Amino acid sequence: MMEPLLKVENLKKYFPVRGLLRTIGYVKAVDDVSFTINRGETFGLVGESGCGKTTTGRTILRLVEPTSGKIIFNGKDVTKIRGEEMKEFRRRAQIMFQDPYSSLNPRQTVFEVIMEPVRFHGIPVDDPEEFVIKLLESVGLNEMHLYRYPHEFSGGQRQRIALARLLALKPEFIVLDEPTSALDVSVQANILNMLKDLQKKYGFTYLFISHDLGVVKYMSHRMGVMYLGKLVEVGPAEKIFENPLHPYTQMLLSAIPVPDPDLARELKAKRMNVEGEPPSPINPPQGCHFHPRCPFAKAGLCDKKEPPLIEVEKDHYVACWLYAKS
Amino acid sequence: MSEPILEVRDLTVHFYTYAGIVKAIEDVSFDVYKGETFALVGETGCGKSVTSRAFTQLIESPGRIVKGKVIYHKEDGSTIDLLKLDEEEVRKIRGKEVAYIFQDPHASLDPLYTVGHQIAEAMVVHNTVKDWKEGFRKAVDILRRVLIPDPENRVKNYPHELSGGMKQRVVIGTGISNNPRILIADEPTTALDVTVQAQILELMNKLKREYNTTLILITHNMGVVAEMADRVAVMYAGKIAEIGSVDQIFKNPLHPYTQGLLRAVPNPLAKIERLDAIPGTVPNLIKPPKGCRFHPRCPHATEACRKEVPKLKEIEPGHFVACHLY
Amino acid sequence: MTQEEYKKGILDRLSDKLVDVIASFISLFKKDWKKKNRSKMEEWKLMLYALNRSPPGLIGLILIGMFIFLGIFGPSIAPWSYRYFPVFENMSTYLAPPGTEAYLPFSEKTITYPLGADHYGRDLVSLILYGARTSFVISIIVILLGVPLGIILGLIAGYYGGKIDELIMRITDMFLAFPALILAIAFSAVLPERLQGFINNHEFFESLFLKIFALQPQEAGNLGKLLAVILAMVIVWWPAYARITRGSTLTEREKLYVEAAKAIGLSSRTIMFKHILPNIIGPILVYITLDFGGVILMEAGLSFLSLGATPPIADWGRIVYDGSQYFPEKWWLVTFSGFMILLVALGWNLLGDTLRDILDPKMRRSIEFKVKKQKQMEQMEKEGEENV
């Protein structure tokens, strides 16, 4: 049952920052990240904007080449594959983007959008039209939409089309990069429910990226919290929400406004002091990246040495000197 | 008994576009009480911004305020209709007595001037200060009030030298520089990360307490509403659906739309098995549905809902709803 | 704006019909094409509808239509061959003014000159008809070779970026650093001999070019110069296209649908030509239209500098050049052929400007709403109720 589908090991992605003539530094967008996603589960990735969530997702799919590290998909390292193997990987691992307005080619009809990957991968279909209609119906659209262009659809509908395109390939693994953050809450609920249903039906494995903790909690079985290119806490979603270990996770949780006035009043009193903003990933702080904002930072330790990611309780990892021995 | 500071009556704004007349808001009526935080919530495009901008005639062509009154209770107890004022008179009110803070801090600040200059300018325009020199001196005070560290030096910074959260603090500073009696914050934290959002919300609460300002908070985030608001108006497709205190709205939502909206938000602190999504999408405002504008998506819609526009009725003290169910 | 104003007129019904006929025609070969491309057909109809509303566009279209007609059939309907020199038979045909009639004793014919004659006594009407073919062929070849070259290089540079981009763009810059005319003059001066050598050795090309330029076999020795200007113009024409294509590609490749295409596994070539190109072709098309006029003007300019078409080949620029020596007393040569150049260049420009408007989605959308206001609204309403 708990069979890993994807294992990311020490993944790094540095983007060079170009000066006038030469590279003057690196944006360490993803800096030594390791985690595992089991088959059929949803792994949530949260963090504030710019912390490297999207880059992690894109690097795993090799839409950008990793600087170093291993991506083991189905027991095979995919960082070096090419040709036919790559093509097969592309079919099995897919991505859905945040912005529904630019993720569909404005010059392709829905039919073309969905059939293109199918044809490219040589997936046999008897009646293409029938095939596409079936897919559209499975995402809540219908025959009427077959030969329309993207601009004729709303944001929510476009995300459905994007989803139908993924389904056509019958992938195993899908990176969902904030698939609902451009949508309104009522539409968001529709899409989230549909993603859950599809997962149940087809056994998809998701990497669910979001900055919205409520959404991540709703979707994920396990999750990771990212800060400045690093994973600071990994574990089952339930556990992280019940018992957040890393001070950054605690800060994030206490910063979310809860849609319940009683609870809000109650929490107001015992809220953790939320301070500062994430610094630039070009020159991240020494030691633990979070120490300048951390109320528990120990001088001489947290600002010098990077904490390792250690298992504190079963399957619950945290990178913080509060829990590790130096 | 709380006394009103703003009475909005039958406010109607139309946009005359090539596609047709966009009935952005129709017959919007509500009171805002002195010293309270009044939240205007609803999904994108429901008319929150248009409503708040109409207060001080900030509607640009092709929009026009078709009818309505916005009665403003002045400090001395007299009342005026803000919509009857001419451009010159309304400019004296706008920015001085009624100030705005907009969503995007990057767009609200002029990149060519220092933040000190921009805050000082707001005061110079309204003659709150004698001259520019005093303006700059006061600007330092204001930066201190919005909790910007090292205000003496920050005042000389250009917007691009500040982080997103700092910029929004400056924008708030500009807004409060003339000690306005009403502060209208239009999605002030939508562009910000949660930890920064928490800080900005706290800052607004602090300022409101200190200066007894009336805060009109516009947002689509139910969490922010629960944390901040005293009273809430829920808008749907250009009309008010429901008005009440926070507790009334969250604990006893009457309008099916409010109920749906609350159920669609994934609350990070609650265990949710399945979100209840509202079917359908927001209607087109050029030809909105007849009768109740929510009826095509409403689970309780009856014949009456299709035919008649529901009026706002008081169901319990201070709790109004526009729905044929009551 | 009244409802009346946007009713479909005869022209609109005609253009709708045209689209339908074309669609039916394609459907003959591709099953269900019509059904699958309903949206596309609607779009075409709207474009034509917008064109019908634009008098300058229509004028441009008519002018270009006439030019193309003359370009194709001009030499066949010309009353006299360009290689027939009446002045050798009757000296009075030398620069005969418009309206002159002359008797040609050897061929025993009477020749009339509606627009006058040149210094060989050739009929200006015939020369203009032959010249249309020359301009037409030259502009088509230049655009057909130069533009795709520029587009391909621009796409490659913009899509791959990095060193490849650097290399292509530096070369482009080198070409753009010189004024186009000067560069064209330089190439037209250097190239003829080689091209002539090539033509002399390849009979197939010799007869091909003679045919498409509607020239007689005696002109074979002059083809080199003619082809030299064409090649010279191709060389100066592609860099501008490389640059605009690269610019649009740079913005387009950042769009998520390009990344989605990569995620599917599509090759770079497919992404460039099937995804990016269709999305940036609109503005390029406008440029092409405007440039047809530009090519004709430059070709005329080069002929005027006695590069390119050599007498007796009929060429509008050349006629202006020859005529200028007798201007203003013998005004007709310069005036009529100059006027033709002007009309054609104007036609392409009017068409290009209108195309720019029509291809602008905002503009088209406004027209769309005006045309099918009622239908559109009903559809929107229906959808609002039924879906998602």
Ligand SMILES: Nc1ncnc2c1ncn2[C@@H]1O[C@H](COP(=O)(O)OP(=O)(O)O)[C@@H](O)[C@H]1O
């Ligand atoms: N193609 C790129 N080139 C340079 N820097 C990039 C690129 N993509 C992302 N970055 C940088 O990497 C960091 C992480 O970005 P991203 O992964 O998009 O964050 P998130 O998705 O968490 O908001 C940011 O600082 C961003 O500026």
Ligand SMILES: Nc1ncnc2c1ncn2[C@@H]1O[C@H](COP(=O)(O)OP(=O)(O)O)[C@@H](O)[C@H]1O
């Ligand atoms: N300049 C404009 N032109 C045409 N329609 C507009 C314009 N501004 C706003 N609208 C319309 O008014 C409605 C309400 O907009 P707005 O108040 O900005 O919504 P919200 O702030 O609730 O997201 C929208 O349906 C929008 O289409």
Ligand SMILES: [Mg+2]
């Ligand atoms: Mg991202």
Ligand SMILES: [Mg+2]
């Ligand atoms: Mg708004």
